Amino acid sequence: MQNRTWQPPKFLQLNGQFVTLRPLIPERDVDTLYAASHGTPEKEAMWNYLFYGPFDHPATMKDWIERNLVSKSDPLA
DSSP: OOOOOOOOOOOOOEEOSSOEEOOOOHHHHHHHHHHHHSSSHHHHGGGTTSSSOOOSSHHHHHHHHIIIIITSSOTTO
16 A cells, blocks of 8 residues: 555646636735625625625735635635
8 A cells, every 4th residue: 555645736727718717816816806796786696695705895805815715725624
């Protein structure tokens, strides 16, 4: 039996036909994410079943992202 060490997935950009997935970088992405999820009842409906958000300002959203996602060694946990 081999002793294998688990390695986390690499964070890389994936380019598809209709969408590009890339690692979240709060400084780069928060304004776009905020605009897509705030400002109208339709956009803010996405927060109805989440334990966090909507946020009162992009900086508040950025702080939450950094505290809860980016700073974790395992962002999937």
